[in-house]
Amino acid sequence: MSHAAQAKAQYNLNKLHKRLRRGVGQAISDFGMISDGDKIMVCLSGGKDSYTMLDILLNMQQSAPINFSIIAVNLDQKQPGFPAEVLPNYLQGIGVDYQIVTEDTYAIVKDKIPEGKTTCSLCSRLRRGILYRTAKELGATKIALGHHRDDMLETLFLNMFYGGKMKSMPPKLISDNGEHIVIRPLAYCKEKDIEKYAQARQFPIIPCNLCGSQDGLQRQVIKEMLQDWDKRFPGRIETMFQAMQNVVPSHLADNSLFDFAALSKGHTLALEGDTAFDHISVPAVPVGLAKDDEDEPEQHSVSSGVQIVQLS
Ligand code: SF4
Numbered sequence: 253m254s255h256a257a258q259a260k261a262q263y264n265l266n267k268l269h270k271r272l273r274r275g276v277g278q279a280i281s282d283f284g285m286i287s288d289g290d291k292i293m294v295c296l297s298g299g300k301d302s303y304t305m306l307d308i309l310l311n312m313q314q315s316a317p318i319n320f321s322i323i324a325v326n327l328d329q330k331q332p333g334f335p336a337e338v339l340p341n342y343l344q345g346i347g348v349d350y351q352i353v354t355e356d357t358y359a360i361v362k363d364k365i366p367e368g369k370t371t372c373s374l375c376s377r378l379r380r381g382i383l384y385r386t387a388k389e390l391g392a393t394k395i396a397l398g399h400h401r402d403d404m405l406e407t408l409f410l411n412m413f414y415g416g417k418m419k420s421m422p423p424k425l426i427s428d429n430g431e432h433i434v435i436r437p438l439a440y441c442k443e444k445d446i447e448k449y450a451q452a453r454q455f456p457i458i459p460c461n462l463c464g465s466q467d468g469l470q471r472q473v474i475k476e477m478l479q480d481w482d483k484r485f486p487g488r489i490e491t492m493f494q495a496m497q498n499v500v501p502s503h504l505a506d507n508s509l510f511d512f513a514a515l516s517k518g519h520t521l522a523l524e525g526d527t528a529f530d531h532i533s534v535p536a537v538p539v540g541l542a543k544d545d546e547d548e549p550e551q552h553s554v555s556s557g558v559q560i561v562q563l564s
Pocket residue numbers: 371372373375376463464465467
């Protein structure tokens with residue numbers, strides 16, 4: 253590669269890194285993901301998303317004005333062909349604390365689920381239980397998962413198309429028993445950026461199809477639909493993600509979110525107001541397209557309140 257090409261590649265990588273950092277910082281700030289003293293258990297699968305999440309969090313840790321520690325955890329589920337040495341080598345190389353948990357969930361799943369049936373539901377339940385137990389043993393206060401903006405949108409459409417629910421993956425959630433807080437620091441990051449970053453950084457990616465499950469087919473269909481929309485209608489993905497953050501219960505039809513029965517004269521709607529006889533007007537240009545955030549200044553905090561992390 254020529255010197256000029258090298259310089260350009262480095263410039264692009266820096267820009268990408270800055271954009272990802274900005275997205276992670278903003279999500280951490282908006283959803284109160286990390287507080288002083290937190291011990292973050294970063295779940296590492298060996299895919300591009302979790303490598304990127306770990307890399308960005310480690311980088312932010314160096315300049316954050318609050319203290320938080322990181323421990324990377326990989327669950328080796330004993331899938332055939334899983335290259336068990338890849339992650340320990342990488343993690344030792346970058347000098348991060350880590351733990352590899354080995355549990356043969358693959359054998360359990362194969363034993364319990366008849367051939368040809370989808371295995372993901374049992375597999376992910378087992379994985380969740382093991383990761384929660386590990387977090388407790390390690391004294392981790394937060395569990396970080398590498399899902400990104402496009403995973404959240406895909407999940408929204410999966411739930412709408414197949415599940416009859418308007419529901420996605422939350423950026424932050426609490427486990428059913430109230431013991432664990434799960435965060436998704438990549439919630440604002442685009443998959444395309446993560447892909448390019450992982451390639452440029454040459455993370456030693458472990459293929460994600462080792463278990464041979466076909467359960468991802470519905471998700472793949474949704475993913476292709478969204479990618480097609482992204483090509484044909486620039487700004488649509490950004491606009492839809494913005495919509496997820498801008499919900500108007502009084503203008504949907506869920507009685508549990510808005511008490512339609514209690515509406516009576518004298519009652520005013522707090523949001524959006526009376527649109528009963530209005531022509532439905534939408535912006536000529538998708539709102540997500542108007543926003544080119546590449547060079548926005550980075551300004552957000554890692555803990556609630558004060559603006560404390562400058563990410564450039
Ligand atoms: S794709 Fe494979 S590893 Fe992932 S949840 Fe499904 S069965 Fe488990």
